[in-house]
Amino acid sequence: EVQLVQSGAEVKKPGESLKISCKGSGYRFSTYWIAWVRQMPGKGLEWMGIIYPGDSDTRYSPSFEGQVSISADKSSSTVYLQWSSLKASDTAMYYCGRAPNYYMDVWGKGTTVTVS
Amino acid sequence: EIVLTQSPGTLSLSPGERATLSCRASQIVSSSFLAWYQQKPGQAPRLLIYDASSRATGIPDRFSGSGSGTDSTLTISRLEPEDFAVYYCQQYGSSPITFGQGTRLEIK
Numbered sequence: 001e002v003q004l005v006q007s008g009a010e011v012k013k014p015g016e017s018l019k020i021s022c023k024g025s026g027y028r029f030s031t032y033w034i035a036w037v038r039q040m041p042g043k044g045l046e047w048m049g050i051i052y053p054g055d056s057d058t059r060y061s062p063s064f065e066g067q068v069s070i071s072a073d074k075s076s077s078t079v080y081l082q083w084s085s086l087k088a089s090d091t092a093m094y095y096c097g098r099a100p101n102y103y104m105d106v107w108g109k110g111t112t113v114t115v116s
Numbered sequence: 117e118i119v120l121t122q123s124p125g126t127l128s129l130s131p132g133e134r135a136t137l138s139c140r141a142s143q144i145v146s147s148s149f150l151a152w153y154q155q156k157p158g159q160a161p162r163l164l165i166y167d168a169s170s171r172a173t174g175i176p177d178r179f180s181g182s183g184s185g186t187d188s189t190l191t192i193s194r195l196e197p198e199d200f201a202v203y204y205c206q207q208y209g210s211s212p213i214t215f216g217q218g219t220r221l222e223i224k
Binding site: 046050062 | 151161
């Protein structure tokens with residue numbers, strides 16, 4: 001079964017750093033793009049960026065460029081989303097998804113990040 | 117950036133009825149690179165349709181997608197109780213990739 005398992009909920013203070021993860025299984029991890037999507041409380045979906053674990057080719061949405069960092073470790077089939085200095089406005093649910101052609105066919109259950 | 121506008125914002129229908137959801141793009145979506153997702157409360161989104169009209173694996177055939185250019189439609193032919201949710205369209209033909217703001221499908 002194809003699965004993406006995301007790390008658990010986080011509660012952080014403004015200014016702290018954070019790295020959340022998304023681990024794939026059940027398929028050739030390094031050959032599919034993985035995307036990150038933000039959903040702020042009660043709001044819609046926002047595309048953050050995408051990475052190809054095979055060579056770590058990464059593309060960011062302009063709204064998130066410089067605000068987050070996406071990385072991958074293909075040896076552990078894991079993709080990461082990282083912040084160096086969190087803000088209250090980063091409070092949201094973050095989803096990873098397998099993106100065969102930039103649409104997302106398999107989603108993780110999400111990681112809730114609360115910054116307060 | 118391509119802006120996707122979904123209409124209506126909320127659609128109130130009864131089980132058994134037909135639902136038609138619209139997604140209009142501010143520019144042509146190249147190669148019909150448009151997807152539809154369903155999201156229920158407390159759950160991750162689920163892919164329904166990709167490439168404008170291809171059903172994702174395991175999606176019932178009451179869901180269908182159509183359209184090209186700037187106008188796309190998701191049709192649910194006969195609503196089941198489990199279909200009441202929020203629906204999002206997404207274009208992936210042009211960078212940056214964007215989502216519509218969503219249509220809430222509620223039980224009348």
